[in-house]
Amino acid sequence: MNDTQRLGQRPGMRVPILLAAVALIGAACGGGGTAAPSATATPSPTEAASATPCTPVEIEWFVGLGTGENEEQIPQEEAVVEAFNDSQDCIDLLLTVVDNTEAADTLATRIAADDAPDIIGPIGIRALQSFGDQLLDLGPYIESSGIDLSQIEPGLVEAYNVNGKQIGIPMAVYPSFIYYNKSLFAEAGVAEPPHEVGEQYEGEDWTWAAVRELALKLTVDTNGNDATSADFDPANIDVYGLDAQFTEHDARAWATIFGGSGSAVADDGTTAQWPDNWREGLQFMYDGIWTDHIIPDETAVDALAAGNTFQSGRIAMDVVHQWYTCCVYPGEGDPAVTDWDIAVLPVGPDGTITSKLHADTIGILDSTEFPDQAFEALSFLSQSPELVTTWGAMPAIESQRDAFFAALDERFAPLDIDWNVSTLMLAYPDNPSHEAYMPNFQEADSANKDLGSKIWNTPDLDLDAAIDAHIELLQEIFDSAN
Template sequence: MRIPVAVAAVVLVGAACGSGASPTPSGTPAATATEAPSATPCTPVEIEWYVGLGTGENEEQIPQEEAVVAAFNDSQDCIDLKLTVVDNTEAADTLATRIAANDAPDIIGPIGIRALQSFGDQLLDLGPYIADVDLSEIDQSLIDAYNVGGKQIGIPMAVYPSFIYYNKSLFDEAELAYPPHEVGAQYEGQDWTWATVRELAMKLTVDTNGNDATSASFDPANVDVYGLDAQFTENDARAWSTVFGGSGSVLAADGTTAQWPDNWRTGLQYFYDGIWKDHFVPNQTAVQALAAGNTFQSGRIAMDVVHQWYTCCVYPGEGTPAVTDWDIAVLPVGPDGNITSKLHADTIGILDSTENPDQAFEALGFLSQSPELITTWGAMPAIESQRAAFFEGLDERFAPLEIDWNVSTLMLAYPDNPSHEAFMPNFLEADSANKDLGSKLWTTPGLDLDAELDAQVELLQGIFDSAN
């Protein structure tokens, strides 16, 4: 039997209300939204939902979360869902302390892929629970992104594909055609690859004297407009490798061996050369000079690889926007032969320490298909039928511009898998080491990148080994 995602919240009513509920998942619903409620008596079980690891802890968001919790509690009598909201700056440490003290909550989230990895080995495998749930409205590749080491640690809820934001005014000034909006489309007779993007970005990169980066007179010390950026990636070497190289992992399939895959090496070399050799990507100093790091908003970036959530920040909170005419384009084919849209996503998960996994999953099902929460968190819904309303809201916000939001939907089919934020042994130490590498690449010209990456693999191996 296949149970629709819209009634996933009632999948486990029978298990939750039974006097001797088993901790193993039940695939048979006791009721659907149209059936009369069961008269079977039950003692309410308390399930705690812990919010603060990602979005959701802002003062404006809490009332809506409380309303959803109240709606769930009103919908049945066997589970008492409790909401705990912790400040984001303290939430991870507080949760770790509670786990160590055997006082862990049941459900955690919303939480991004990276933060999930911090607690990845402590999350319940949801695979058996969703085996009988119809998730056909959620792209399978998104579901797979939450499958870590054979464990389905989450269900996609809010998704943020990445794509190219482009400043149409800068293209018009350079008399260049806009980048493609369709997968497989060419750019001026050339396949849409990162090599094509490089050629285009160099033509769009202009110094203060008006020379572009293809000119012998170009002055890289005085760049006015850059052709390309990957904004807010900061110093994350794994993220850069994914944007320009495709999906990969620093952890080999055996789960213990450190690596830096060839396509990641190629992608990172592309990025590094873009900064220090071809000068169409800003270095760290230049980034900070462009709207304090919000580079596309500065009006001096022609193309910017960033996520759906960046609609928050194209325009400044105050003052006249520097970017007045923009749109979005599909990502090119990478060195691995694939399109890869670096994905950010929010989900909610269940800690495997829960004493009531059936009841926790019932509550999770209700939360995960709540459009009210998606709206409150400002996210693109993973559930396809909820997206039209989401994009209509964006159309109203950015009118009279007509942004091609279909690009975002197209890119959702090409997530990085494994995720660039995937689990690593000794995650926090390994993550810090990768960002140290990123900072070095972002600020230092003249490096032998292969030598740097060989040294990084050796460093990561030591970090991974110390986790065993």
């Protein structure tokens, strides 16, 4: 090789030079995308907040970890974002909506890629177990901004205090109760369920045993025989007496609905357990599906309005949360659910009423470069009642609830739904939550869903043995967290 040969002429160097040239061209064309603001080019958070006029900073709000990603909810969220951006010049709030099934993956990937959004939510208690450690402590910001949390039940505020960090301001609460199809009750000739706590049903205490008796009368086969009849054909059921739709495979949730509050983790925080009332709860579920045939199995659920079972018009009673008002369409369905109301939950095997509670908040990721501005945006969002309305949520702020229920009344007119039931049930939340912390959360949660799937799909299951095996599995999963 000639020593005077130029670098580019050396065969071995051509490819690297070519690549470097491509990279340079790419960089020159602005391939960097939305680069993080440099320290010299961007004012510090304090400067940005105080300077007038200011250079707007971008704050990204990531929606999808809980509710908020439905097509009909997005325009309202966009309107709130626009209202915030119009209200000031220093922060440019951007909305990113991700499908719920991909939201956690997307967020984790973006955190890993150092491209995390600033604000996330609405985020429920379950999702919080996955990202709680990545959230900013809002305590100092709440204190300095003078936000009044006294209108929110202390228990709800406490639910978002994780390891001493206040990681969210409760925005939305969703107690659960019984939605019931009044037409099916009339057809079966039975009285409607109680609307008041402590009220009896047909002279008997309102317990899950009473619910079972009622559900047997409401479950009807295609020949018109109800489940109390000797001629009842469980292979051809037309109407089911009871369901807890959208609980899907979550064994903890099923156990809580029918058994009451409990925890899969003992007080020491490391030992796996399955409380007796949860065993009873799952036994109720299992018998309801496979012995009494009052609850649909997964195959039947798939055939009932693709999972939105109450909407199918073939479910008489359905235990669901407040958010389910999102998905009842009185004008649709065959038969349409034209006349429905809500009733209180019964007393469980633990002797108390348990209304499984969902709650949503908005949090700030601690990786944000602009925590002050992010908190300013979060404050605006958390005090926008139209957001909780579009999420179908009962506002955590008590003074906003009348407007929320009035909006629902307008939507479901001429039906006169007894929303007092929802307020009553808020006093009986599951504590600890059915979505509460477990060591190695994602794996343990997945194992619980495996158990739920097994119960939902296996007609000849030895339930006690399955639960015993499940406790052993949970213990292995918990142990692997250390």
